Amino acid sequence: MSAQVFVPGDSSALSVGADGVAAVLSREARSRGLDVTIVRTGSRGLFWLEPLVEIETPAGRMGYGPVADEDAGSLFECGFLAGGAHPKALGRVDDISYLKRQRRLVFARCGLTDPLSLDDYRRHGGLKGVEAALRLGPKATVDEVLASGLRGRGGAGFPTGIKWRTAAAAAADRKYVVCNADEGDSGTFADRMLMEGDPFLLIEGMAIAGVSIGATMGYIYIRSEYPHAFATFSRAIERARSAGVLGERVLGSAHAFDLEARLGAGAYICGEETSLLESLEGRRGEVRAKPPLPAISGLFGKPTVINNVLTFASVPWILDHGAKAYAEYGVGRSLGSQPFQLAGNVRYGGLIELAFGATIRELVEGFGGGARSGRPIRAVQVGGPLGAYFPQSLLDTPLDYEAMAAAKGMLGHGGIVVFDDRVDMARQARFAFQFCAKESCGKCTPCRIGSTRGAETIGKIIAGRDRQKNVELLRDLCEVMTDGSLCALGGLTPLPVLSALDHFSEDFAKPPTRAVAE
Amino acid sequence: MAARAAFDAELARAVIDSRRSAPGAALPILHDLLHQFGYIDDAAIALMAEALNISKADALGVVSFYHDFRRASIDGHVLKLCRAESCQAMGCEDLVEHLEARHGLAPDAWDAGRGLQVETVYCLGNCALSPAALFDGAPIGRLDRGKIDAIVADAEGKAS
Numbered sequence: 001m002s003a004q005v006f007v008p009g010d011s012s013a014l015s016v017g018a019d020g021v022a023a024v025l026s027r028e029a030r031s032r033g034l035d036v037t038i039v040r041t042g043s044r045g046l047f048w049l050e051p052l053v054e055i056e057t058p059a060g061r062m063g064y065g066p067v068a069d070e071d072a073g074s075l076f077e078c079g080f081l082a083g084g085a086h087p088k089a090l091g092r093v094d095d096i097s098y099l100k101r102q103r104r105l106v107f108a109r110c111g112l113t114d115p116l117s118l119d120d121y122r123r124h125g126g127l128k129g130v131e132a133a134l135r136l137g138p139k140a141t142v143d144e145v146l147a148s149g150l151r152g153r154g155g156a157g158f159p160t161g162i163k164w165r166t167a168a169a170a171a172a173d174r175k176y177v178v179c180n181a182d183e184g185d186s187g188t189f190a191d192r193m194l195m196e197g198d199p200f201l202l203i204e205g206m207a208i209a210g211v212s213i214g215a216t217m218g219y220i221y222i223r224s225e226y227p228h229a230f231a232t233f234s235r236a237i238e239r240a241r242s243a244g245v246l247g248e249r250v251l252g253s254a255h256a257f258d259l260e261a262r263l264g265a266g267a268y269i270c271g272e273e274t275s276l277l278e279s280l281e282g283r284r285g286e287v288r289a290k291p292p293l294p295a296i297s298g299l300f301g302k303p304t305v306i307n308n309v310l311t312f313a314s315v316p317w318i319l320d321h322g323a324k325a326y327a328e329y330g331v332g333r334s335l336g337s338q339p340f341q342l343a344g345n346v347r348y349g350g351l352i353e354l355a356f357g358a359t360i361r362e363l364v365e366g367f368g369g370g371a372r373s374g375r376p377i378r379a380v381q382v383g384g385p386l387g388a389y390f391p392q393s394l395l396d397t398p399l400d401y402e403a404m405a406a407a408k409g410m411l412g413h414g415g416i417v418v419f420d421d422r423v424d425m426a427r428q429a430r431f432a433f434q435f436c437a438k439e440s441c442g443k444c445t446p447c448r449i450g451s452t453r454g455a456e457t458i459g460k461i462i463a464g465r466d467r468q469k470n471v472e473l474l475r476d477l478c479e480v481m482t483d484g485s486l487c488a489l490g491g492l493t494p495l496p497v498l499s500a501l502d503h504f505s506e507d508f509a510k511p512p513t514r515a516v517a518e
Numbered sequence: 519m520a521a522r523a524a525f526d527a528e529l530a531r532a533v534i535d536s537r538r539s540a541p542g543a544a545l546p547i548l549h550d551l552l553h554q555f556g557y558i559d560d561a562a563i564a565l566m567a568e569a570l571n572i573s574k575a576d577a578l579g580v581v582s583f584y585h586d587f588r589r590a591s592i593d594g595h596v597l598k599l600c601r602a603e604s605c606q607a608m609g610c611e612d613l614v615e616h617l618e619a620r621h622g623l624a625p626d627a628w629d630a631g632r633g634l635q636v637e638t639v640y641c642l643g644n645c646a647l648s649p650a651a652l653f654d655g656a657p658i659g660r661l662d663r664g665k666i667d668a669i670v671a672d673a674e675g676k677a678s
């Protein structure tokens with residue numbers, strides 16, 4: 001049998017040369033007359049080690065990284081195919097502390113398997129969730145999701161089981177399942193990793209949703225900034241269809257369910273669920289007023305379950321292991337595991353899946369190892385562009401839904417972005433407004449006009465004009481936006497702004513600089 | 519970047535026809551047109567409106583809502599540069615300044631004469647390796663001034 005060498009095909013790994021490394025390793029092997037198969041996998045999410053090359057040995061998967069093209073020759077000379085010693089050797093990958101300290105339920109397979117091999121998927125425990133759902137039947141499946149305490153991972157944290165129950169109970173000739181893969185939040189990449197690294201898991205989760213609410217068609221809306229994820233996921237759908245996982249008879253059952261991948265077009269607001277539905281219907285992505293809830297009247301006016309990638313991807317584990325086992329992880333009303341994404345100015349950025357309950361500090365210091373620049377950490381933004389900035393004094397806040405809300409922040413999609421002491425928080429606050437102005441769907445005035453006004457007001461504060469008056473104006477404006485916006489783009493932009501004002505007020509009182517009125 | 523077909527109404531009609539019966543066909547059609555021609559020609563918008571049985575104003579409204587659907591033909595390479603928070607924390611704004619100061623390339627200024635266009639995007643999902651970019655669709659992580667200079671040289675080399 002030929003030796004297997006695993007090289008990630010994840011787009012982050014590609015961004016630091018994984019394709020080149022795969023090509024050089026294969027060429028070296030050939031020139032040495034060795035029988036080597038290169039398997040392209042997803043990423044383990046230890047990005048500072050990418051490209052992370054792995055070898056299967058009797059002692060387990062051995063890792064080497066970050067591998068450069070120049071390392072190929074010496075890797076073969078050191079006998080890396082048998083796990084030989086080398087300056088880039090990392091030992092058993094499962095023993096790397098960063099991975100060992102995690103609780104990977106959703107990301108258990110990502111980086112291990114060939115994302116497009118259903119055999120691989122099955123061999124590593126795949127399809128057991130949908131088999132369980134088919135055995136249990138629709139009602140018991142929904143009950144299981146409800147009992148697990150799973151909440152939406154897209155940002156709002158709504159209980160998934162309640163949504164599914166509502167759509168299941170709605171009578172209609174057609175229903176839909178829609179996956180929100182717009183992943184627009186800066187500092188997040190878990191959806192992308194999963195679509196590229198373990199797409200069948202998401203397909204399985206969506207099929208379970210289809211079977212349990214009685215929907216025969218599903219759509220996944222993937223942002224256009226993710227061309228690789230779109231390509232991989234589209235191929236995974238085809239393979240699932242030809243293997244009978246999707247189609248007229250899901251795994252030979254009486255349930256039909258099929259899927260289509262659609263591409264977004266560069267609009268952040270299309271991550272908001274009703275805007276996404278408008279976009280899928282072929283219109284401008286303008287937010288719809290709720291009610292009606294999508295679960296009652298969603299895509300093309302039909303009952304629709306819309307969930308985030310990670311929400312669907314959590315479901316197979318729940319069905320396979322039981323709601324009770326899932327709910328044993330986590331704290332309070334934040335149950336199960338959350339794939340956090342650590343990024344920005346941090347030494348060890350990556351995917352960190354943990355049971356709920358860890359603090360911001362455990363993530364940025366314990367896993368992240370501090371700022372990459374070696375300077376002190378000054379601010380940490382949690383939850384994407386609409387999330388709050390936390391100062392050092394609040395880094396012991398736990399990363400669960402309730403604790404985040406109590407600290408006037410939000411967990412969002414689990415993105416954590418680290419800034420060192422060179423950050424200017426008045427400018428970050430101004431960026432929050434500018435981003436809102438640029439991405440506003442334009443439907444309501446506080447968001448559309450307020451965001452532009454907010455950016456201008458911070459410009460004046462930076463320039464040192466009427467500071468006290470303008471700070472008051474800013475707070476009023478935030479109140480108007482919070483209360484008067486139809487959706488969370490306008491409604492939550494005040495979070496980063498107010499957190500900057502409250503925790504970093506000194507940055508709004510610095511001597512004026514010249515570059516101001518942009 | 520792959521050579522693109524010059525706009526051709528017959529071709530556009532064929533692209534539109536192959537998708538028109540899909541539910542909510544507008545975005546798939548526009549993406550196919552973008553892929554085919556590199557931009558959305560005004561004439562294509564009229565053709566799409568006709569095929570989908572919607573008004574021209576509505577079709578235009580859809581096109582103009584989305585950042586991706588550029589309306590003018592561009593020639594050459596596209597560097598999509600992330601300027602969202604994680605990349606800000608790793609100095610993407612310094613790279614924007616460098617592109618302007620050193621190479622005369624301002625972001626989002628569509629200058630047909632240049633072989634390279636720089637486009638602002640917000641997050642590419644490569645935040646653990648910020649600053650990040652996509653160069654003609656290929657992901658680049660840990661971007662720095664040196665890599666920027668190499669990309670510009672590469673684009674200019676290919677263009678000439």
Ligand SMILES: Cc1cc2nc3c(=O)[nH]c(=O)nc-3n(C[C@H](O)[C@H](O)[C@H](O)COP(=O)(O)O)c2cc1C
Nearest residue numbers: 152153154180182183184271272273307308311488
């Ligand atoms: C401005 C805005 C952007 C959003 N972007 C996303 C996104 O990119 N991905 C996502 O899953 N949810 C996003 N959401 C949340 C969705 O509206 C919705 O709550 C989610 O898709 C529901 O799925 P879940 O319950 O599984 O989280 C966004 C919301 C707002 C207001």
Ligand code: SF4
Nearest residue numbers: 441443444447487490
């Ligand atoms: S808050 Fe902004 S994005 Fe949301 S509906 Fe209103 S205008 Fe649109």
Ligand code: FES
Nearest residue numbers: 600605641642645
């Ligand atoms: S913020 Fe730049 S890639 Fe995510």
